[in-house]
Amino acid sequence: MLEIAGLTHTYRGARGAHTAVQSIDLSVAAGELVCIVGPSGCGKSTLLRSIAGLIRPTAGRVLIQGVQVDRTPDNLAVVFQDYSRSLFPWMTVAENVSLPLRRRSVKRAARRRVALAALEQVGLAGVGGKYPWELSGGMQQRTAIARAIAYRPALMLMDEPFGSVDAQTREDLEDLVLAVRRAHGMTILLITHDIDESVYVGDRVVVLSKSPGTVVADLPVELPGPREQIATREHPEFVRLRAEAGRLVRGRSAPPEPAGQGRRISAGPQTP
Amino acid sequence: MLEIAGLTHTYRGARGAHTAVQSIDLSVAAGELVCIVGPSGCGKSTLLRSIAGLIRPTAGRVLIQGVQVDRTPDNLAVVFQDYSRSLFPWMTVAENVSLPLRRRSVKRAARRRVALAALEQVGLAGVGGKYPWELSGGMQQRTAIARAIAYRPALMLMDEPFGSVDAQTREDLEDLVLAVRRAHGMTILLITHDIDESVYVGDRVVVLSKSPGTVVADLPVELPGPREQIATREHPEFVRLRAEAGRLVRGRSAPPEPAGQGRRISAGPQTP
Amino acid sequence: ACSSGGGDTSARPTSGSGLEKTEITVGTMPVVDVAPLQLAVRDGLFGQEGLQVKLQPLAGGAEAIPKLKSGALDVSFGNYVSFFSASAKNVLDLKVVADGFQSAPKTHVIMVPKDSPIASPADLAGKTIAVNTRRNVGTMLVRVAADAHGVKLDEDDNFVEFPFPEMEAVLKGKKVDAALVVEPFGTLLSQSIGAKMIWDTAQGPTADFPIAGYATTGGFAKENPKTLAAFQRAMVKAQAAAADRAKVVEIIPKYTSIQSGVAGSLAIGGFPTSLNATRLQRVADSMREYGLLAEDLNVSDLLFSASR
Amino acid sequence: MACRTDGRPAVRGRVAGAVTWTAGRLWLAVLLVWLWERVTTQVGEAYFPPPSEIVATGRELWFSGPADRFFLTEEAVEDFGPSLLNLFAGWLLTGLAGVALGVALGLSRTFARYVEPIVHFGRAIPPPTLISVFLSVFALGTSMQVATIVFGVIWPVVLNTMDGVRTVDGLHLDSAEVFGVRGLRRLRMIVLPAAAPKIIAGLRISIGLALILMVLSEMFGSKHGIGAHLVDSQRDFEPAAMWAGIVFVGVLGYLLNAAFTLVERRGPHRHHLARAAT
Amino acid sequence: MNTGGIIRGTIGALLPAATAEVLTRTGVLGLAPFSEVVVRFFTLAADGGFLLNAADTVAAWAAGLALATVAAVLTGVLLGSVPFLNTAAGVVVEFLRPIPSVALIPLAILLFGAETQMKIALICYAAAWPILLNTIYALRDVDPLAKEALRSFGFGRLAVLWRVSLPSAAPFVATGVRVSAAIGLVVVIGAELYGGGERGIGVVLIQARSGGGSDEVMLAVALWAGVFGLAVNTLLQRLSRTAFRWHAVRTGDLR
Numbered sequence A, B: 001m002l003e004i005a006g007l008t009h010t011y012r013g014a015r016g017a018h019t020a021v022q023s024i025d026l027s028v029a030a031g032e033l034v035c036i037v038g039p040s041g042c043g044k045s046t047l048l049r050s051i052a053g054l055i056r057p058t059a060g061r062v063l064i065q066g067v068q069v070d071r072t073p074d075n076l077a078v079v080f081q082d083y084s085r086s087l088f089p090w091m092t093v094a095e096n097v098s099l100p101l102r103r104r105s106v107k108r109a110a111r112r113r114v115a116l117a118a119l120e121q122v123g124l125a126g127v128g129g130k131y132p133w134e135l136s137g138g139m140q141q142r143t144a145i146a147r148a149i150a151y152r153p154a155l156m157l158m159d160e161p162f163g164s165v166d167a168q169t170r171e172d173l174e175d176l177v178l179a180v181r182r183a184h185g186m187t188i189l190l191i192t193h194d195i196d197e198s199v200y201v202g203d204r205v206v207v208l209s210k211s212p213g214t215v216v217a218d219l220p221v222e223l224p225g226p227r228e229q230i231a232t233r234e235h236p237e238f239v240r241l242r243a244e245a246g247r248l249v250r251g252r253s254a255p256p257e258p259a260g261q262g263r264r265i266s267a268g269p270q271t272p
Numbered sequence C: 001a002c003s004s005g006g007g008d009t010s011a012r013p014t015s016g017s018g019l020e021k022t023e024i025t026v027g028t029m030p031v032v033d034v035a036p037l038q039l040a041v042r043d044g045l046f047g048q049e050g051l052q053v054k055l056q057p058l059a060g061g062a063e064a065i066p067k068l069k070s071g072a073l074d075v076s077f078g079n080y081v082s083f084f085s086a087s088a089k090n091v092l093d094l095k096v097v098a099d100g101f102q103s104a105p106k107t108h109v110i111m112v113p114k115d116s117p118i119a120s121p122a123d124l125a126g127k128t129i130a131v132n133t134r135r136n137v138g139t140m141l142v143r144v145a146a147d148a149h150g151v152k153l154d155e156d157d158n159f160v161e162f163p164f165p166e167m168e169a170v171l172k173g174k175k176v177d178a179a180l181v182v183e184p185f186g187t188l189l190s191q192s193i194g195a196k197m198i199w200d201t202a203q204g205p206t207a208d209f210p211i212a213g214y215a216t217t218g219g220f221a222k223e224n225p226k227t228l229a230a231f232q233r234a235m236v237k238a239q240a241a242a243a244d245r246a247k248v249v250e251i252i253p254k255y256t257s258i259q260s261g262v263a264g265s266l267a268i269g270g271f272p273t274s275l276n277a278t279r280l281q282r283v284a285d286s287m288r289e290y291g292l293l294a295e296d297l298n299v300s301d302l303l304f305s306a307s308r
Numbered sequence D: 001m002a003c004r005t006d007g008r009p010a011v012r013g014r015v016a017g018a019v020t021w022t023a024g025r026l027w028l029a030v031l032l033v034w035l036w037e038r039v040t041t042q043v044g045e046a047y048f049p050p051p052s053e054i055v056a057t058g059r060e061l062w063f064s065g066p067a068d069r070f071f072l073t074e075e076a077v078e079d080f081g082p083s084l085l086n087l088f089a090g091w092l093l094t095g096l097a098g099v100a101l102g103v104a105l106g107l108s109r110t111f112a113r114y115v116e117p118i119v120h121f122g123r124a125i126p127p128p129t130l131i132s133v134f135l136s137v138f139a140l141g142t143s144m145q146v147a148t149i150v151f152g153v154i155w156p157v158v159l160n161t162m163d164g165v166r167t168v169d170g171l172h173l174d175s176a177e178v179f180g181v182r183g184l185r186r187l188r189m190i191v192l193p194a195a196a197p198k199i200i201a202g203l204r205i206s207i208g209l210a211l212i213l214m215v216l217s218e219m220f221g222s223k224h225g226i227g228a229h230l231v232d233s234q235r236d237f238e239p240a241a242m243w244a245g246i247v248f249v250g251v252l253g254y255l256l257n258a259a260f261t262l263v264e265r266r267g268p269h270r271h272h273l274a275r276a277a278t
Numbered sequence E: 001m002n003t004g005g006i007i008r009g010t011i012g013a014l015l016p017a018a019t020a021e022v023l024t025r026t027g028v029l030g031l032a033p034f035s036e037v038v039v040r041f042f043t044l045a046a047d048g049g050f051l052l053n054a055a056d057t058v059a060a061w062a063a064g065l066a067l068a069t070v071a072a073v074l075t076g077v078l079l080g081s082v083p084f085l086n087t088a089a090g091v092v093v094e095f096l097r098p099i100p101s102v103a104l105i106p107l108a109i110l111l112f113g114a115e116t117q118m119k120i121a122l123i124c125y126a127a128a129w130p131i132l133l134n135t136i137y138a139l140r141d142v143d144p145l146a147k148e149a150l151r152s153f154g155f156g157r158l159a160v161l162w163r164v165s166l167p168s169a170a171p172f173v174a175t176g177v178r179v180s181a182a183i184g185l186v187v188v189i190g191a192e193l194y195g196g197g198e199r200g201i202g203v204v205l206i207q208a209r210s211g212g213g214s215d216e217v218m219l220a221v222a223l224w225a226g227v228f229g230l231a232v233n234t235l236l237q238r239l240s241r242t243a244f245r246w247h248a249v250r251t252g253d254l255r
């Protein structure tokens, strides 16, 4: 389904070049839900943007269903972290959801039908006529997910989709993604910096190193049965996996911070 | 130290009145670190703003060290969730930190000394001359904490202080709060919507009900020894407590969402 | 060769036939000077020549030149100083079509505030004098008067520009020492603030001084000689009619905001009926003398004559 | 950019950078001037002299003076001196009065409800219709010109300041309150800096307007100044001199704007200001 | 503005009005008494000739503003989407912007002859700048994430411009139009006053000034300009608050 080989991206700016991701190899089978975790600034978003064809990789290539990506492929949808910025405030919720279908030359009435169905699926029946800013954060993010679902992509990319919603809503949305995956058999690549989340939703957890990001581990998640917020998180395997992933993410050494300050200067020594 | 009795706050707006918190009773002993958790919109921030004297309660009262709060008391500091908005971008980090000391008529040189010491304590030695926007998110939040520390309040209120930083930084900041508490013996009231976090840092976890918020539980946290990110979270008592708090927060029933949609309409039925 | 074709008016057909253009736009201003033009329009003198004249008000006269050039106006009223210097600077290929107005006693006067120590142009040395347009006929009239009293005035240092309606305020506020005004402002100033006239410019070298006329461009004149001749004929009749003071007094309130009561007591200048090169040459010579022209200008080249 | 392995290429790189920077900014202006030159020479209309003639006239008028006066002619000193003085005096007064009124309007909704309509009212009054008012209020000369400038320019400053003060982040105000920053100190240390981007944007708009009104105010009742120069050259039918005046105003505007940009980029609030365009 | 707003605004105007009345009545200001100006203000409203002239002025104003909006938005879109052109245009814009349109009257007469076109051209010149600058700034500030959101579904550059950039820039463009509306009014009356013409408020003023004692009319017209400007501002503000409610909600500009 998705094949990434030797992907490297270097940003060239006024202040010199910065390699964000380096020689990433990764393959995702159809129907899989792969989570990518890594320290802040390690290049997760850069990786996603390269897959989506929004930026051109410096080296390496990305194949989706065997076709090399050079411009945005049309069997792909992206859910961005910042729902308040990726939804268009001048359109109603239903218009937002149906907008991508214009590319498929779907008729107006059909567009509307598909949009309302997608909204219903994410639990937003009846709000199609409202504007995004009239909804709570969680509902906005669901709208963004509905937009992606309505488009029926073969591959859905999600960049920290629950980073800015509260914990409660976040758990609901995690379950929603699992349900959507089951319902449509989509392939999903989900980026997060929450290790718990990655273990909870993922079939596999791919850990990236600090900048420039490379793959340091690819952990299969073998948790029994359908996931359930409370029971699953109490499962010993879950606790083990999250500890392992946690050690992998932070273990190598402290992730970089702009001013080069050590991260635990004060808290560290005082912890006996 | 802090006594809250029958606190109720009702917002009166153009579209009618909305009771955010109702009959809250709570007392916090000197030196305690109490965490408050509750679903989104249940009135946590309203509670905090009432304690800080930023809004006047509709009923009930707040006593700090035996004195009734009516305008902002001067032995209190607040760390707001949104660091990027609560720091002043036109002042350097050191100026931001030393600003509150003007109120105490501290001389210029002394102000500077105290500010730099507080910055050092949060691991920001040497960045005093920078502007807040030149720092990463985590560093900005540490600056806000340093500002509160420099002020040496008897009571520190923190409103979802780590809500918008990445998981890695968040853990560091949690440990920093623990260290600060130990170092200065402050009383701290910390609001969060992350149940894990509340159990990890709190001496007690107070759970609020959905809107209008009232206290539904007050769980003492009895975890051994100094806390440590990985080990503590693997501790069976931790796992038990977070599950219990989790059930309490969500258990009563789904928290409200503006449009009155059930929260799990789609995900629910599909979970066998 | 210099007189207009007005003499043989009656010999020409009075119908519109034969005119290159029967509808022309003429620039005008709400001032006493154009009373004959207004009479001509009202009394249908243009119509008798087969002409339809549309009047277009000008703000200050300065924009007459670009309006003539762009064709927005076919003929425009304007003062000779402006016309001649535009012509001398080669900005406009000028043809004067008809004479309009000349000064007469009390039409152009120098006024000072009631209690001013200035009693004659001799006292104007180093003073600030308001005129409506600098480097124009106003400053020239004042400088001629001052010269006669042995006082030299500097074009840039002694004059400031104010619109006539503001002169009352600036005189009263002592913001200028004196002002050169035309009618009705001279009459109004003495009525409203008791301003004193210290000099009437219609004497000596500037007596009966040609002030303004009607001009067009050389291009228009070449293409529309018959139309312009018709215009000339009508204007000659109108100018002659304006010799009757009653007619002028009667029409002034119709196109200006001068009240009828005031109009009756105005000093009214002369309305020459012929286009006389010798008379107009006086203006050019004075301009040369007072530095408003860099070189001599031969006015007779600038006059339109239907026979050419 | 060029490689910077040793010192010399670095210098060359910087020089090349400066050249690219300048060229990137100027090519269009140069192209337009060149086109203008071609067209005007071809057409030969007196009112549209070619740029070369305009520049020559301007130089002769203003910049052919003695070296010890920076080549300024007497005319230039007479024309520019009072003009610039009026400009800055008017602009400064506007800044002070506009910011003060704007702050008051921004801080008090009640006050604003009563006064804001007058502000929008005043903004639409054409200054030329108020000549007589200005004349009777102020003595001839400088102060009247300054008054015209102030009247025409104050509105954007008031409106922007009001807007800036009104939209100070509530959390900034709460933070100030919690840490006991109140009263005048709050105004000085929190409200004004927070509103600074909008205030500065208002001042920036206003300096452009001030330039326009400076010229306008000198068009009557003034012996010297650029406005008087423009009127005189129009009346004297010297299009090249008139154009030189127009060009001078344009260049002056460009320079003032550039100075503003510099202040914005270099000042302590640069980040904060960069975000607040208009 | 609602009734309450009008009442409060009127009360707010009373103090300056009373001051003006006292100053003019006592002769401190050598002007027509303010109350006479107000009377003239109302008699003008009943004067058919004045209204016809005013209609002419307003028509020129509206046409100039509309033309400026179209021209400035188109130019803004062009400059906003071609960065190198934008950089180069900066010099030209900042050079042209401060040139007073009154100084251009003779040139405009020459180029546009007929008086209405001349007025429209001058209004357009003066009114285009705020709109142009706002358009450029707004397009530069369009959220890149919003653009990427659309691009990620495979839409091209034009679709992004049309569906994302223009809608999100629209509120700022509207603010520019509001600023320009007032500028246009100032310019149109100035152009008529200094450029003459057949009809228009400026022509009424020129005529009124021919007989002396014209302050009254001049000031009454100034009052009219102010009232008209206030009305237009209120109308445009309301329109844009309704049309761009999403934006007003964001900036808390809902009163």
Ligand SMILES: Nc1ncnc2c1ncn2[C@@H]1O[C@H](COP(=O)(O)OP(=O)(O)OP(=O)(O)O)[C@@H](O)[C@H]1O
Pocket (backbone or CB within 6 Å): A011, A012, A013, A018, A019, A020, A038, A039, A040, A041, A042, A043, A044, A045, A046, A047, A193, A211, B166
């Ligand atoms: N447009 C850009 N130009 C230059 N450098 C960039 C650009 N975008 C990102 N970077 C840099 O590349 C690195 C990787 O950025 P990226 O956004 O991919 O990280 P991330 O893993 O998504 O981080 P986060 O968890 O904070 O979202 C960072 O160091 C960032 O500063």
Ligand SMILES: Nc1ncnc2c1ncn2[C@@H]1O[C@H](COP(=O)(O)OP(=O)(O)OP(=O)(O)O)[C@@H](O)[C@H]1O
Pocket (backbone or CB within 6 Å): A166, B011, B012, B013, B018, B019, B020, B038, B039, B040, B041, B042, B043, B044, B045, B046, B047, B193, B211
């Ligand atoms: N200024 C206000 N006017 C009217 N209603 C308000 C106001 N501030 C908050 N509310 C309402 O009061 C309720 C409680 O708000 P509050 O901000 O205290 O919740 P919270 O628990 O802090 O939520 P969150 O976890 O999302 O921060 C919410 O329903 C909110 O909509």
Ligand SMILES: [Mg+2]
Pocket (backbone or CB within 6 Å): A044, A045, A046, A159
């Ligand atoms: Mg990212």
Ligand SMILES: [Mg+2]
Pocket (backbone or CB within 6 Å): B044, B045, B046
């Ligand atoms: Mg809150």
